[in-house]
Structure formats: structure tokens, C-alpha cells
Amino acid sequence: MKLFDVYPLYDVVPTHAKDVYVYDDKGIKYLDLYGGHAVISIGHGHKLYKDRLTKQLNEIGFYSNAVKNPLQQQLADNIGKHSHCNDYQLFLCSSGAEANENALKLASFVTGKKRIIAFNNSFHGRTSAAVAATDNLAINAPLNLQQDVTFLPFNDEKLLEVEIKKGDVCAVIFEAIQGVGGLDEPSEEFIYSMDRLCKTYNICLIADEVQSGFSRSGTFFAYQKCSIKPNIITMAKGMGNGFPVGGILAHSSIESKYGMLGTTFGGNHLACSASLAVLDVIKKEGLQEHAKKMGNYFIDFAQKISSVKKVKGRGLMLGLEFDFPVGPLRKELIYNQHIFTGGSSNKNLLRILPPLTIQKKHFDIFFQKLEEALKAINV
Numbered sequence: 001m002k003l004f005d006v007y008p009l010y011d012v013v014p015t016h017a018k019d020v021y022v023y024d025d026k027g028i029k030y031l032d033l034y035g036g037h038a039v040i041s042i043g044h045g046h047k048l049y050k051d052r053l054t055k056q057l058n059e060i061g062f063y064s065n066a067v068k069n070p071l072q073q074q075l076a077d078n079i080g081k082h083s084h085c086n087d088y089q090l091f092l093c094s095s096g097a098e099a100n101e102n103a104l105k106l107a108s109f110v111t112g113k114k115r116i117i118a119f120n121n122s123f124h125g126r127t128s129a130a131v132a133a134t135d136n137l138a139i140n141a142p143l144n145l146q147q148d149v150t151f152l153p154f155n156d157e158k159l160l161e162v163e164i165k166k167g168d169v170c171a172v173i174f175e176a177i178q179g180v181g182g183l184d185e186p187s188e189e190f191i192y193s194m195d196r197l198c199k200t201y202n203i204c205l206i207a208d209e210v211q212s213g214f215s216r217s218g219t220f221f222a223y224q225k226c227s228i229k230p231n232i233i234t235m236a237k238g239m240g241n242g243f244p245v246g247g248i249l250a251h252s253s254i255e256s257k258y259g260m261l262g263t264t265f266g267g268n269h270l271a272c273s274a275s276l277a278v279l280d281v282i283k284k285e286g287l288q289e290h291a292k293k294m295g296n297y298f299i300d301f302a303q304k305i306s307s308v309k310k311v312k313g314r315g316l317m318l319g320l321e322f323d324f325p326v327g328p329l330r331k332e333l334i335y336n337q338h339i340f341t342g343g344s345s346n347k348n349l350l351r352i353l354p355p356l357t358i359q360k361k362h363f364d365i366f367f368q369k370l371e372e373a374l375k376a377i378n379v
Contacts, residue, residue, distance in 0.1 A: 010334055017044030020355050020362055022340065033354045033366060034340040038179070038211045038317065041238030042281040043357040049241055049277040056273040065263065071272035078279045079249070083220040088233065088249035089256065092267030096210030096236035097125025099246040100173070102261050103232045104129040107171035107204035110231075110254055115148040117163055117172045121181030121345060122151070124173060124208055133173055135181070136345065154186040157193040164201050171204045171232075172197075176222035179211035182346030183312035183319040188226050195228040204231040210246070211317065214238040215282050215356060218292030218315030238356075243274035287356040291315040298352070298363050305367070307379055309348075318352040319344070326350045328377050336376065337369040 013025040020043060022030045032040065042049060063069070076090040093099055108114055118124065118133040125131055131140055132147030150163055163169065172194055178184045186194075198205040207230040212222035216238055219225060223233075229251060236246035246266070250256075265271070282288060295315040302311045302320055310321040322329070325347040333339045342351035354362070 010331075012334065019043040019045070020358055028338055030334070031339045031362060031365060031369075033352050033358075033362075034342045035238075035353050035355050036242070037237060037342070038216060038353040039237045039240075039242055040355045041214055041216070041241050042278055042285075042287065043355040044242075046241070046277075046281055048281055048284075049274065052273050052277040052280075053243070053270060056269055059269075061270045062265075062268045065267060069267060069269060069272065071269055071276070072267045075267075075272045075275055075279075078276060079247075082215075082279055082282065083224075083249075085221075085233070085249055087229075087252045089252060089254070091248050091250065091261055092271070093246040093248070093263045094244045094265045094271070095125075095246045096234065097127045097130045098263070098266070099210060099234040099236050099248050100124045100130040100133070100206075100208060101127050103204075103206045103234050103248050104133065104171055104173065106232060106248070106250060106254065106261065107206060109260060110204055111170040111202055113168050113170035113203075115150065115166075115168045115170060117150050117152060117160070117169055119174055119178075119186075120151055120153050121178055121184060122173070122175060122208075123178070123180035123345075124175075125210075154184065155190045157190060157197075160194065161197055164197050164203060167201075169201070169203050171206050173206040173208055175208045175212065176225070177212045177217060177313055177317050179317075180344055182344040182349050183317065183351070191223065191226045191228060195226075195230075198231070206230060206232045206234065208234050210234055210236045211238075211353075214278065215288035215291055216315055216317050216353075218288065218295055220288060222314075222317070239278065240271060240274040241278050243271055245271045245275050282356070285357070291356050294358055294360070294363070297360055301363065301367055305370075307374055312349070313352075316352075316354055316356055316358065319346075320350045320352070321346070322348050322350070322379075324348060324379065329373055329379075332373040332376050333369065337373050339366060339369055 014022045015025050022032045080086040122135045124133045132144045132149050207223040209221045213235040233249040239245045308320050312319040
């Protein structure tokens with residue numbers, strides 16, 4: 001049987017990994033500055049993570065949400081402590097798209113309305129409403145386009161208010177740091193405006209923290225650079241360090257009802273154990289503050305490189321913008337310099353999303369190899 005060919009693949013076959021390094025079937029060692037789309041938060045193969053999952057697997061790996069699973073409450077308590085979002089309620093699922101899908105559905109339930117406001121260059125997933133709220137027609141099928149979504153630019157408060165005043169908006173969904181879209185950020189002033197307008201007009205403000213959450217930005221959630229309380233927060237990727245985990249935090253003002261949301265695999269025993277291990281390591285190793293320090297170190301160094309036109313992001317959600325498409329540069333970095341990096345819808349942007357355990361010495365290696373790669377492609 002053939003695989004359904006939807007991924008353009010690099011000719012690399014990883015066989016094992018440790019912390020910030022990945023090793024392939026030829027024995028080549030790669031510095032991982034992409035973390036599999038920001039999924040690897042506490043490093044590949046962390047001992048505490050492996051031990052916790054092994055212990056859980058030896059007890060019970062899965063049962064349905066028809067019975068009690070005390071690990072879910074443990075995870076809710078731990079997320080509350082780390083994020084200071086104790087006035088929220090946790091619903092667990094299995095991916096970022098599922099988290100955003102449930103968040104948008106919940107917003108429609110709560111408000112009784114159906115139109116979504118999203119932003120230019122947004123990416124919220126590949127399922128029904130989530131992909132409709134993603135600013136990329138190439139991945140929206142006709143079926144998805146039946147969703148009622150309006151895309152707006154960041155930082156235009158007047159235009160946002162015009163749309164909101166029409167009275168049919170259930171949700172405004174935003175990324176405090178855009179991921180696939182290229183690391184653009186709304187201004188703090190605009191974030192406060194969104195919050196105020198949503199409260200005034202009975203609209204759910206949804207903070208999509210799928211990629212930026214769980215300490216990657218240097219705060220637990222990237223929106224927390226501002227003192228707001230979104231109605232709903234979505235999360236996934238770094239939440240499980242590679243195990244499929246997603247979730248939403250719904251503010252305590254949102255009333256739950258039986259059957260309102262549901263999932264087969266979400267919140268299973270292994271998923272909860274994986275996420276609890278991630279939170280333990282983040283706390284014990286001080287990875288949130290470390291992410292902030294490493295981000296500052298990276299930005300300071302990158303700003304001295306003449307070919308870099310702009311440094312974007314914060315914490316360990318970073319990007320280097322050039323005045324040329326970075327596709328050939330990424331190939332040079334992976335095949336000849338042995339470094340994994342990422343791209344985005346901004347074809348001139350190189351994305352850097354390493355494990356939160358990255359050290360200065362690893363960034364020093366990257367910058368040395370980047371210089372060699374730029375020379376190799378005649379930049």
C-alpha cells in the first residue's frame with residue numbers, strides 16, 4: 001500500500017534522539033532547533049518523562065471518559081499552579097486542531113452566534129471550523145468554506161469594532177505570537193482593545209496558545225504579557241513533549257453541560273502522565289525563565305548578523321527574516337550543516353523552535369553553521 005502523499009519530505013530517517021539532538025539511520029547527529037513544530041518542550045528522551053510514562057503504561061494506559069480518571073484533576077491543578085489560571089476549567093483532547101475546534105464550538109454555544117473573527121496569516125488547525133479560521137485558502141476545501149469567518153489585520157481597532165458591532169460574532173480568535181503565519185504579534189494596545197470589545201459585545205475571546213503555550217514564550221502563555229483573561233485558552237504541542245495531548249481552558253463564567261463537548265482519546269492516562277511530567281520538568285529545571293534568557297541571548301546575537309533583516313518572536317519561539325526565500329538555506333542547514341530548522345507562510349523567515357533545554361553553546365554552534373550555510377548558498 002502506498003502512503004497518501006501529502007508531505008514534502010526531507011531525506012532524513014531519525015532513529016533515536018537525546019535532549020536537543022536527533023540521530024539518523026546513517027549515524028549522523030543533528031542539532032534540533034525545530035522540536036518537531038515546537039512539540040519537544042523538555043528535550044528528547046528526558047528520564048523523568050520516560051519513567052513516568054513507563055510506570056503508567058505498566059498500570060493502565062487507557063480507559064474512556066465514562067469513568068473517573070484522577071490524573072485529569074491532578075493535571076488541572078498543576079496547569080492552574082503553573083499558569084495562574086485557577087479560575088478556569090480544563091477540557092482535555094488530543095491535538096491543537098481539536099482544541100481550537102472545541103473552543104470555537106463552545107463560543108458558539110455560549111453566545112448563540114456563529115461568525116468568527118480571525119486574523120491575517122492565522123493558523124488554527126486543519127479541521128472544520130479551525131481550518132476555516134486559518135488564513136490559507138489552499139488547505140480549505142469547499143466544505144470548510146461554509147463556515148462564517150472574517151479575516152482582519154492586526155492592530156486595526158476601528159475595523160475590528162465595525163465587524164463586532166454587526167452583532168453576529170461568537171468568537172475572536174488570535175495567536176499572541178503567530179506560528180505558521182510568521183511570528184507576527186498584535187500590539188499590547190490591540191490585545192487590550194480585543195478584550196474590551198469582546199466583553200462589551202458578549203463575544204468569546206479565544207487565545208490560541210497551541211504553539212506558544214507551556215512556557216515557550218518565556219511566560220506560561222504568550223498572551224500573559226498583557227493582564228487579560230480570555231474566555232477560552234487553547235493548548236497542545238509542547239503540552240506532552242511528543243505524546244498527543246491538547247486541551248482548552250474555559251473561564252469559570254462558562255457553564256458546562258453534559259454532552260456539550262466530548263472526546264474518545266482526550267485525557268487518557270498516558271496523556272495525563274506525559275503532561276504532568278512536562279510540567280514537573282519545567283518547574284524543577286526552571287525552563288520558563290530559561291526560555292526567556294535563551295531567547296534574549298539568541299536575539300542579541302542574531303541582530304549582529306548583517307544578512308538578517310529582522311529578528312522576530314520571544315522566548316524560544318523565534319524567527320530570522322532574510323530578504324530571500326529560505327528554502328535553499330534550510331536544505332543546506334539540514335543536509336550539510338546537520339541542523340533542523342523550520343519555515344512558515346513567510347517564505348523569507350527561518351523559524352527556530354528548539355527544546356526548552358537548549359543552551360548557549362548550542363546557539364553558538366547554530367550561528368557558526370548559519371554563517372557557513374549562507375556562504376554555501378552564495379549569500
